[in-house]
Amino acid sequence: MTTNRLAPSPVTDRGRAALAPPSGERPGDRRAVAGLRWTGRAVRLLGGPLAAVAVGLVLLAPVAGFLLVAISPRMFGQGSAWFSVAAFRSALTGSTLQALLNTALTGVGAAVLAAAIGTGLALLLGRTKVFGGGLWRLGIWALLLAPSYLEALGWTRLVEPDGVLVQLFGVDAGWLRSLVMGPVGVIWVLGSRGVPFAFLAVSGVVAGLGRDFEDAARVHGAGLWSRLRITVGMLAPGLWAALAIVFAEAISDYGVAATLGADARFPLATFSLAASVTNFPADYPTAAAVGWLLMLLVVLAMLAQRAATRGRSYAVLSGRTRPVSQAPLRGWRSAAAQGGLGVFFLLALGVPTLGVVSASMLGQFGALGAHNFTFDNYRQVFHQSALLAPVMLSLRLAVITATVALVGGVLVARFLARSGGKGRGKAAGLLDLLMLGAVALPSIVLGAGYIFTYNLPLMNTLGIHIYGTLTLLTIGLLAGALPAASRLLVGSFSQLQDSMLAAARVHGAGTVRAWSTTVLPLVSRGLLWTWLLTFADRFLELPLASMLYPPGQAPLSVGVTKLIVNYDFGVGTASLVVACAGILLVIGLALALFRLLAPAGWHRLEQR
Amino acid sequence: MTAAVMGVAVGCGSSTATTAAASGGSKPTLVVYSAQGYDQAVVDAFQKSTGIPTKLVDDSTGPLLAKVAAEKSNPQWGVLWTDGDEGFAALDQQGQLLKGYEPSVKFNAAGQAAVPKDQSYIPTGVTMAGTVVYDSSKTPTPPTSWQDLLTPAWKGKVGMNNPAVSGPTFPFVAGMMNLLGGEAQGKDFYGKLKANGLHVFPTNGDTLHAMSTGQIQVGLIQSSAGLGAAQTVKNPNIKTAFLKGVSLLPGVIGIDGRAPAAVQSEAKKFAEFVLSPAGQKAMLNGAPGSDSLYWPVVQGVSPLPAMPSLNSVQYQTVDPYVWGPKEAEINSWFTANIAK
Numbered sequence: 001m002t003t004n005r006l007a008p009s010p011v012t013d014r015g016r017a018a019l020a021p022p023s024g025e026r027p028g029d030r031r032a033v034a035g036l037r038w039t040g041r042a043v044r045l046l047g048g049p050l051a052a053v054a055v056g057l058v059l060l061a062p063v064a065g066f067l068l069v070a071i072s073p074r075m076f077g078q079g080s081a082w083f084s085v086a087a088f089r090s091a092l093t094g095s096t097l098q099a100l101l102n103t104a105l106t107g108v109g110a111a112v113l114a115a116a117i118g119t120g121l122a123l124l125l126g127r128t129k130v131f132g133g134g135l136w137r138l139g140i141w142a143l144l145l146a147p148s149y150l151e152a153l154g155w156t157r158l159v160e161p162d163g164v165l166v167q168l169f170g171v172d173a174g175w176l177r178s179l180v181m182g183p184v185g186v187i188w189v190l191g192s193r194g195v196p197f198a199f200l201a202v203s204g205v206v207a208g209l210g211r212d213f214e215d216a217a218r219v220h221g222a223g224l225w226s227r228l229r230i231t232v233g234m235l236a237p238g239l240w241a242a243l244a245i246v247f248a249e250a251i252s253d254y255g256v257a258a259t260l261g262a263d264a265r266f267p268l269a270t271f272s273l274a275a276s277v278t279n280f281p282a283d284y285p286t287a288a289a290v291g292w293l294l295m296l297l298v299v300l301a302m303l304a305q306r307a308a309t310r311g312r313s314y315a316v317l318s319g320r321t322r323p324v325s326q327a328p329l330r331g332w333r334s335a336a337a338q339g340g341l342g343v344f345f346l347l348a349l350g351v352p353t354l355g356v357v358s359a360s361m362l363g364q365f366g367a368l369g370a371h372n373f374t375f376d377n378y379r380q381v382f383h384q385s386a387l388l389a390p391v392m393l394s395l396r397l398a399v400i401t402a403t404v405a406l407v408g409g410v411l412v413a414r415f416l417a418r419s420g421g422k423g424r425g426k427a428a429g430l431l432d433l434l435m436l437g438a439v440a441l442p443s444i445v446l447g448a449g450y451i452f453t454y455n456l457p458l459m460n461t462l463g464i465h466i467y468g469t470l471t472l473l474t475i476g477l478l479a480g481a482l483p484a485a486s487r488l489l490v491g492s493f494s495q496l497q498d499s500m501l502a503a504a505r506v507h508g509a510g511t512v513r514a515w516s517t518t519v520l521p522l523v524s525r526g527l528l529w530t531w532l533l534t535f536a537d538r539f540l541e542l543p544l545a546s547m548l549y550p551p552g553q554a555p556l557s558v559g560v561t562k563l564i565v566n567y568d569f570g571v572g573t574a575s576l577v578v579a580c581a582g583i584l585l586v587i588g589l590a591l592a593l594f595r596l597l598a599p600a601g602w603h604r605l606e607q608r
Numbered sequence: 609m610t611a612a613v614m615g616v617a618v619g620c621g622s623s624t625a626t627t628a629a630a631s632g633g634s635k636p637t638l639v640v641y642s643a644q645g646y647d648q649a650v651v652d653a654f655q656k657s658t659g660i661p662t663k664l665v666d667d668s669t670g671p672l673l674a675k676v677a678a679e680k681s682n683p684q685w686g687v688l689w690t691d692g693d694e695g696f697a698a699l700d701q702q703g704q705l706l707k708g709y710e711p712s713v714k715f716n717a718a719g720q721a722a723v724p725k726d727q728s729y730i731p732t733g734v735t736m737a738g739t740v741v742y743d744s745s746k747t748p749t750p751p752t753s754w755q756d757l758l759t760p761a762w763k764g765k766v767g768m769n770n771p772a773v774s775g776p777t778f779p780f781v782a783g784m785m786n787l788l789g790g791e792a793q794g795k796d797f798y799g800k801l802k803a804n805g806l807h808v809f810p811t812n813g814d815t816l817h818a819m820s821t822g823q824i825q826v827g828l829i830q831s832s833a834g835l836g837a838a839q840t841v842k843n844p845n846i847k848t849a850f851l852k853g854v855s856l857l858p859g860v861i862g863i864d865g866r867a868p869a870a871v872q873s874e875a876k877k878f879a880e881f882v883l884s885p886a887g888q889k890a891m892l893n894g895a896p897g898s899d900s901l902y903w904p905v906v907q908g909v910s911p912l913p914a915m916p917s918l919n920s921v922q923y924q925t926v927d928p929y930v931w932g933p934k935e936a937e938i939n940s941w942f943t944a945n946i947a948k
Binding site for chain 2: 076077078094095160161162163258259262263265267275276277278279281282283284386444448451452455456457460467468546547549550551552554558561562564570
């Protein structure tokens with residue numbers, strides 16, 4: 001990792017903050033200052049490599065461990081060959097190949113859909129005064145929390161023969177069924193799940209754009225469409241970040257693959273991968289080969305991203321940036337905006353709600369009938385004392401993971417954003433690829449990678465005993481969260497102009513002060529959102545948790561799954577709903593506190 | 609660096625692995641990997657009764673066996689406990705199980721049928737795979753033979769789970785192949801079933817839902833799922849019927865063949881406890897709406913009142929050493945040809 005002299009990395013800042021005398025520098029004490037400078041330089045020199053090693057241990061080792069299984073099964077006791085490409089042959093034939101092609105197609109579809117809708121939402125909510133803006137934002141959070149399988153379940157329940165459409169409206173829409181139970185349905189569900197990611201990635205950039213560029217365009221006589229074109233052009237870093245992250249998230253989703261995909265007989269790669277691992281004897285080499293191919297898809301996506309943003313700078317956020325003004329919408333524009341928002345949220349949130357209602361409030365396994373409606377399952381949730389310890393554990397894990405991921409995310413995002421401006425370095429490219437690759441690998445793969453790597457007898461010899469502990473579970477959760485966190489922050493950081501920091505330093509501010517008064521206010525909201533997003537996402541994480549939780553210490557998601565597996569579908573789903581409501585409450589509180597407690601200046605650029 | 613920081617932050621550093629706690633004269637921790645609904649109740653009762661520190665990892669059968677396979681080079685479990693013995697036969701063939709041990713109890717006929725020749729795992733209870741679950745208010749006359757399912761009367765009215773997703777479905781698929789005389793005949797049967805409009809759903813919940821909405825009239829699922837469904841939704845009309853030749857599905861315990869002797873001795877005590885009256889009581893009360901609906905394999909223990917007499921069921925036993933090694937191949941065939 002390289003460091004930038006003008007703007008030291010946050011690690012350096014923290015190193016200095018701990019060492020700096022409380023009253024700041026005194027001009028007389030030169031020796032102390034020299035000592036501090038030397039320490040600062042050492043931290044600056046070592047900070048990068050140390051961070052790289054940490055990221056390497058957390059991310060690289062397990063991913064590499066797992067991927068090695070594809071070519072050397074014997075190394076991890078998964079076969080007889082030290083070197084073999086048989087796993088790739090089996091991954092590239094028959095139904096697995098078809099599943100990979102389907103995955104690539106739906107990934108692109110979902111990414112484009114999510115980026116389009118997410119950008120629309122970001123522009124609408126960020127630059128116009130639309131009625132009920134806060135409510136729509138809350139809707140986006142709710143969207144983020146609803147697991148993909150609930151939306152898939154909702155759609156299935158809606159269109160199935162004798163389903164909700166038939167029961168309530170007497171419509172047996174065969175055409176809609178065949179549309180939903182196929183590629184279109186899968187793309188819609190994956191895309192709508194991706195909208196919050198796209199929205200967050202783009203809206204950070206929208207907020208930082210200010211109104212200068214639009215004003216300039218207006219002065220030169222540009223109409224609505226020309227101004228929109230200019231704005232969207234400048235949104236490119238956020239837009240590409242959104243496309244890449246949604247693509248990677250979509251191709252690694254298992255919830256839709258196992259429900260809608262399986263029901264619709266539309267095989268997806270994650271389904272083939274999970275099937276090869278969970279059938280006995282487990283075929284890890286083939287699963288690893290599918291993992292390689294999913295990563296290859298990500299490489300292709302990144303090449304596209306690089307080709308599109310190469311050689312351009314998107315540093316638009318300077319000391320002179322003025323806050324965005326939100327234009328009020330009137331007449332047909334307001335009606336169209338409200339209508340569009342309404343339709344989108346009805347489909348994206350209403351349908352999963354239907355899934356929830358069907359699964360948790362209807363007795364008789366979700367069959368619709370006059371006397372079936374019941375809150376029994378919810379009453380039972382609050383009598384499940386067995387879930388209390390798992391709730392507390394998951395809460396602790398989510399808070400720690402979100403906090404560490406935020407710090408790591410800032411380091412990575414700054415690194416990626418800086419090298420991006422100077423003709424992206426090889427190290428940055430590799431790190432970026434690794435992070436996105438980790439997103440594209442389904443969690444079950446990541447979990448297996450951790451077991452392979454940290455359970456090797458070699459690790460015992462080295463004295464590393466972290467498999468089967470909360471430490472490894474936390475590292476695993478972090479590895480799953482770090483890529484998304486950094487990706488979300490890259491958008492905000494790539495807009496920062498170095499000149500602001502330089503100006504602060506010229507005016508005598510120390511590094512800490514310069515950073516906290518120029519950079520922090522500009523990215524504060526992005527940081528808060530990233531923390532909340534990671535917290536919410538990790539609180540109910542299942543595949544990694546179930547692979548890595550320490551014996552006797554089950555997190556909430558594992559406890560809930562046990563209920564569902566033991567045919568207590570109703571109570572299981574009801575506890576999921578209660579957990580999601582709890583998370584929404586935490587998010588609402590955090591956003592309210594930010595509004596109340598953060599200095600007024602922090603809101604200026606971020607105000608709505 | 610990050611790991612150390614988080615170790616402090618999470619407040620946990622010590623390993624809970626079976627091998628790690630063996631020092632200092634104290635009893636090593638027994639780690640139980642289980643997919644049984646009643647496992648927590650049994651583990652608690654065992655710990656209370658013997659004082660042996662015991663920790664549980666609970667998951668569905670598929671992911672649990674995936675975890676066991678991933679740990680192959682350095683197993684962390686002392687006891688493995690799931691429904692279905694095919695996986696255990698495969699583990700035995702890989703040399704991962706302790707051979708030559710069975711608790712000194714009097715097994716009944718079903719129990720004896722499930723004990724393997726090399727005594728590498730221990731049956732703890734039995735259920736049936738592929739029973740006929742139906743709603744008698746909507747379907748007064750259910751099918752009475754496997755061939756019935758291929759007739760026009762049942763066209764488009766039968767559903768089952770995909771064995772690649774639902775763990776206890778493979779014993780049913782393999783069982784039909786065994787019953788009909790071989791893999792080819794079995795594949796032919798499923799091909800005809802598909803031609804007669806078979807619906808394939810991912811798991812029990814989906815199959816039961818399809819039955820309750822009337823998409824299908826008959827679900828072919830594990831007996832404990834059907835009997836449990838009637839209890840969970842308090843609908844006595846949901847009935848479970850057993851066709852002639854239905855497959856015995858034993859729940860079994862295996863002991864890690866490479867665990868330290870102290871851990872293996874604790875694991876043997878665990879198996880003995882499970883088959884003791886106290887252990888059976890915990891199994892029968894631990895998951896009354898699901899896995900507790902099994903037939904005991906030791907003489908003198910009665911099943912729950914909701915269970916029909918085992919004598920009334922004309923079941924077959926399926927050799928796991930023949931069918932276990934074919935699981936991956938058969939499941940991918942099923943996904944590609946029948947679930948399609």
